Amino acid sequence: MKHVGPISAGVLVLAGLPVVLSAAAPVQATKAAAKSPPASVNAPCASCHGVNGEGSAAAHVPRIAGQSAEYLQKQLDDYASGARDNAIMANFAKALSAEQRQEFARRYAAMSAPFLPEPTSSQRQLARGHQLAYQGDESIRVQACNGCHGPDGSGVLHAAPYLAGQSSEYIGSALKAFQTGLRKNDSGELMRSVAARLADADIIAVAAYFASEGPATH
Amino acid sequence: MAQRLKEVDVVIIGVGMVGTMVAKELAAAGYKVVGLERGQTRATVPEFQSPGIHDELRFDVRKALMQDNTREPVSFRNQTSQVALPVRRWESFLPGTGLGGSMVHWNGQTYRFQANDFQLATRTRERYGKNFLDSDLTIQDWGVTYNELEPHYDRFEYLLGTSGKAGNIKGQIQPGGDPHESPRSREYPTPPQKEHYQGALFRKAADSLGYHPFPQPSSNLSQPYTNPEGLKLNTCVFCGFCERYACEHYAKSVPQTVLLPVLLANPNFELRTGCQVQRINLDSSKKHATGVTYIDAVGREFEQPASLVITSMFAINNVRMLLLSGIGKPYEPASGQGVVGRNYAYQTMSTVASFFDEDVIINPFMASGASGTLINDFAGDNFDHSGLGFIGGAFIGAVNTNGRPIEYHPTPPGTPNWGKAWKQAVVKHYNHTVMFSLHGSSMAARQNYCDLDPTYRDAWGQPLLRITFDFPQNDLKMAAHVTAKAVEIGKAMGAKQVAGSPRKAPYTVTQYQTTHNTGGTVMGDNPKTSVVNRYLQSWDVPNVFVIGASNYPQNASWNPTDTLGALTYWAIDALKNKYLKNPGHLVSA
Numbered sequence: 047m048k049h050v051g052p053i054s055a056g057v058l059v060l061a062g063l064p065v066v067l068s069a070a071a072p073v074q075a076t077k078a079a080a081k082s083p084p085a086s087v088n089a090p091c092a093s094c095h096g097v098n099g100e101g102s103a104a105a106h107v108p109r110i111a112g113q114s115a116e117y118l119q120k121q122l123d124d125y126a127s128g129a130r131d132n133a134i135m136a137n138f139a140k141a142l143s144a145e146q147r148q149e150f151a152r153r154y155a156a157m158s159a160p161f162l163p164e165p166t167s168s169q170r171q172l173a174r175g176h177q178l179a180y181q182g183d184e185s186i187r188v189q190a191c192n193g194c195h196g197p198d199g200s201g202v203l204h205a206a207p208y209l210a211g212q213s214s215e216y217i218g219s220a221l222k223a224f225q226t227g228l229r230k231n232d233s234g235e236l237m238r239s240v241a242a243r244l245a246d247a248d249i250i251a252v253a254a255y256f257a258s259e260g261p262a263t264h
Numbered sequence: 265m266a267q268r269l270k271e272v273d274v275v276i277i278g279v280g281m282v283g284t285m286v287a288k289e290l291a292a293a294g295y296k297v298v299g300l301e302r303g304q305t306r307a308t309v310p311e312f313q314s315p316g317i318h319d320e321l322r323f324d325v326r327k328a329l330m331q332d333n334t335r336e337p338v339s340f341r342n343q344t345s346q347v348a349l350p351v352r353r354w355e356s357f358l359p360g361t362g363l364g365g366s367m368v369h370w371n372g373q374t375y376r377f378q379a380n381d382f383q384l385a386t387r388t389r390e391r392y393g394k395n396f397l398d399s400d401l402t403i404q405d406w407g408v409t410y411n412e413l414e415p416h417y418d419r420f421e422y423l424l425g426t427s428g429k430a431g432n433i434k435g436q437i438q439p440g441g442d443p444h445e446s447p448r449s450r451e452y453p454t455p456p457q458k459e460h461y462q463g464a465l466f467r468k469a470a471d472s473l474g475y476h477p478f479p480q481p482s483s484n485l486s487q488p489y490t491n492p493e494g495l496k497l498n499t500c501v502f503c504g505f506c507e508r509y510a511c512e513h514y515a516k517s518v519p520q521t522v523l524l525p526v527l528l529a530n531p532n533f534e535l536r537t538g539c540q541v542q543r544i545n546l547d548s549s550k551k552h553a554t555g556v557t558y559i560d561a562v563g564r565e566f567e568q569p570a571s572l573v574i575t576s577m578f579a580i581n582n583v584r585m586l587l588l589s590g591i592g593k594p595y596e597p598a599s600g601q602g603v604v605g606r607n608y609a610y611q612t613m614s615t616v617a618s619f620f621d622e623d624v625i626i627n628p629f630m631a632s633g634a635s636g637t638l639i640n641d642f643a644g645d646n647f648d649h650s651g652l653g654f655i656g657g658a659f660i661g662a663v664n665t666n667g668r669p670i671e672y673h674p675t676p677p678g679t680p681n682w683g684k685a686w687k688q689a690v691v692k693h694y695n696h697t698v699m700f701s702l703h704g705s706s707m708a709a710r711q712n713y714c715d716l717d718p719t720y721r722d723a724w725g726q727p728l729l730r731i732t733f734d735f736p737q738n739d740l741k742m743a744a745h746v747t748a749k750a751v752e753i754g755k756a757m758g759a760k761q762v763a764g765s766p767r768k769a770p771y772t773v774t775q776y777q778t779t780h781n782t783g784g785t786v787m788g789d790n791p792k793t794s795v796v797n798r799y800l801q802s803w804d805v806p807n808v809f810v811i812g813a814s815n816y817p818q819n820a821s822w823n824p825t826d827t828l829g830a831l832t833y834w835a836i837d838a839l840k841n842k843y844l845k846n847p848g849h850l851v852s853a
C-alpha cells in the first residue's frame with residue numbers, strides 16, 4: 047500500500063483492464079468481507095486507478111485518492127443501478143454489495159497518492175481555466191466552479207468532488223458527458239446546466255487548469 | 265446649476281425588479297427609456313460569487329447590500345409625542361440598493377394575496393358587521409380585484425419560474441397544495457423544492473391537528489428553468505445564503521437572472537448608475553411633471569426631461585420622492601387629512617421555537633430562503649374572527665431559511681444573552697431546534713404614517729423620511745391568538761420544550777423582523793384616501809406613476825413581492841394599452 051506507483055501507471059492500467067473484469071467474480075462477498083474487505087480486494091480498483099488511487103490520465107481513469115467518500119459511494123451505487131452508464135465500472139460495481147461499495151469508497155477517501163504532473167498547457171488556456179474556476183463568466187451565465195467544488199477546487203464533503211489535481215482527460219470527458227447528456231447522475235441537473243453553456247475550448251481550459259493545480263491541501 | 269439633458273420618453277427612478285419590468289416593456293414598445301439607479305451595477309458574475317458572497321460579517325452584520333444609511337438613513341419614532349432619530353444601522357428592515365434593488369437579497373418566498381385581501385374593508389363589514397373594527401384602523405379596498413390581477417400574477421410567476429404546488433386551479437382544489445388560496449389559472453412553473461426535515465416534522469404535526477400543510481412557493485428553483493424571456497436558471501443547492509445575500513448559482517429569481525440581460529440589450533434603454541434623484545420636477549401648474557433632477561456619483565447635477573416619470577423605488581423611498589417633489593397632499597395624523605405617507609404598514613412577525621432532544625438532527629443550514637412547509641389555516645380571513653376582536657392573521661410555517669453560524673443561535677427562554685452559559689446553550693440547541701415563523705398581517709392605522717423629518721437631512725441636504733409606527737392593538741391580539749395555535753403544533757411535533765414569542769409592542773427598529781414596509785402611496789378609487797388610482801397613476805400629476813409595495817392600503821399575511829410583481833404587470837398593461845395611447849387621467853377623480 048505504501049509504495050509509490052510507477053510513472054508508467056497508465057500503461058500498467060491499460061494492460062490491466064481485463065483483470066478488472068475477471069477479478070469481479072472473487073469479490074462476490076460474504077457479509078464478513080463486506081465489513082472489512084481484505085487488502086487484496088483493492089486489486090481490482092488498483093489495476094486501473096493505481097495502487098494508491100492516483101488514476102491515469104492517459105487511460106481516462108480518474109484520480110480517486112482522497113476523494114469525498116460520499117461522492118465515491120454515490121458513483122459506485124449509480125454504476126451498479128445504471129444511473130451512471132459505464133460498462134466497465136458497472137460490471138465491477140454490480141458485483142459488490144452496498145456495504146462493500148461503501149467500504150471501498152471510504153478506503154479510497156482515506157488514501158493519499160502522489161500527483162502525476164501533466165504536460166503544461168498554454169498560459170492562455172490556464173488563464174481561462176482559472177477565470178472559470180474562481181470567478182465564472184457572466185457572458186455565458188456560468189458561475190465559479192469553486193463555488194460548489196470548494197476552495198481551490200478541493201471538494202466539499204458530502205456535496206461535490208474535488209477537481210484540483212484530477213486528470214484533465216477525465217474532467218474534460220466528464221464535462222462532455224454531462225454536456226451531451228450521456229451522464230445524468232448529477233443532482234438537480236447542476237452539472238448538465240453548467241456544461242451546456244461551456245464551449246469546447248472552455249472545457250479544455252478548465253480541465254487543464256484543475257489538472258495543473260495539483261491536489262489541494264485543504 | 266443643473267445641466268439639462270436631452271428629453272426622453274420615460275425616466276425610471278430606481279432599477280430594481282419593478283423598474284426593470286417597466287423599462288423592459290416600454291423600451292420593447294419603442295419608447296426611449298432612461299433608468300436612474302442610485303447604487304452600482306452588479307451581476308451574478310463577478311459580484312455575487314463565493315467565497316466573497318458568503319461573508320456574514322460583510323453582508324449580515326454590516327449590511328453591504330443595503331441602502332447606505334451613513335448618507336441616506338430614515339428617522340424613526342413610535343408615536344408623534346416622541347422626537348424621531350435617524351436609524352444609523354439597519355436592523356428591523358433592510359432596504360436594498362444597487363442594480364436589481366432589494367430583490368437581489370430576497371428569500372424568494374412567492375405568495376399571492378387572497379381575493380378578499382383586495383376588498384378587505386368591504387369583506388370585513390360584510391362578514392363581521394360595521395362595528396367590528398378597532399376605531400384606529402384605516403383599512404380600505406385596493407381598487408383592483410384578485411381576478412383582475414390573476415393573469416399578472418401568473419405572468420410574474422412564470423417570469424420567475426417559481427417552484428410550488430397549486431392548491432386551487434380554476435376552482436378545483438389540488439391535493440398537496442394550499443386549499444385556501446384563490447383560484448390560479450394553472451400550476452406553478454416548476455415543482456416544489458425538496459422538503460427539509462423540519463418541514464417534514466411540521467407537516468406531520470399540522471396534519472395530525474387537521475390543518476392543511478403545503479410546500480412554500482419558492483423562487484429558488486427546484487429544477488432548471490427557461491423563462492418566457494429566454495433566460496435559463498439553475499437548480500438551487502440549498503446553501504442557505506439567500507436573504508441578505510445574493511445568489512451565486514443563477515438559481516434565485518432576481519432581475520439579474522430573469523430579465524435585466526434582456527433589458528440591457530435593448531438600445532432604447534440607457535442605464536445610469538450612481539444617480540441620486542433629488543426630485544420630480546413639475547411645471548408651474550403643479551399638475552404636470554417635466555422630468556427629474558439628479559446628482560451623479562461625482563456630484564454633478566443634471567436635469568433629465570421626460571414625458572413620463574415612473575418612480576419604482578423601495579416602498580418608503582417612493583413615499584419620500586413624492587413628498588420631496590410636492591406631489592399629492594402630505595398626510596396629517598391629527599386631522600386625518602392628506603394622503604402621501606398615510607397607511608404606512610409593516611408585517612406582524614411572531615416566532616415559536618421548538619427544542620428537541622439531541623437525537624433529533626435538524627441540519628438548519630441545509631435550506632433555501634423558501635424551502636419550508638407551512639399552513640394558511642390562520643392566515644388572512646381563513647378562520648372565523650367572530651368574538652376574537654381582531655381581523656387578519658398569519659401563516660405558520662417551519663420556514664427557517666438558514667443556519668448561518670453568526671446569525672442563527674436558538675436558545676431556550678431563560679438562557680443568558682452572553683457568556684459561557686449562552687455558548688453552551690447554542691452548542692446544545694443549534695442542531696436540534698425548529699423555528700416557526702408566524703408571518704402576520706399589518707393593518708393600517710390612523711397613527712402610523714410617514715412624513716419628512718423636520719430636523720435631519722441626507723448627504724445631499726434633503727430632509728429624511730420620518731416613520732412613525734407602532735403595532736395597533738388589532739395586530740397584537742392577532743399575534744397572541746396565532747402564536748397560541750403555533751405552540752400547539754410545536755407540541756404535536758414532539759418537541760421537549762416549545763417557546764412562543766408573540767409580537768409585542770412597542771415596535772423596535774433595532775431588531776430584525778422583515779423588510780416588508782408597505783403603504784404611504786396607497787392605491788384606491790378615492791383621491792381623498794389614496795395617492796394613486798387603480799392603475800398606479802398619481803391623482804395629482806397624471807404623467808407620474810408610482811409603483812411599489814407603497815401602493816398597498818394595508819399589508820396582508822404574506823410576503824409582498826409576488827403581489828408587487830402582479831401589480832407591476834397590471835400597471836404596465838395600463839401604460840401600454842391605455843395611457844401611452846392617450847396620455848391623461850386614466851380615472852376621473
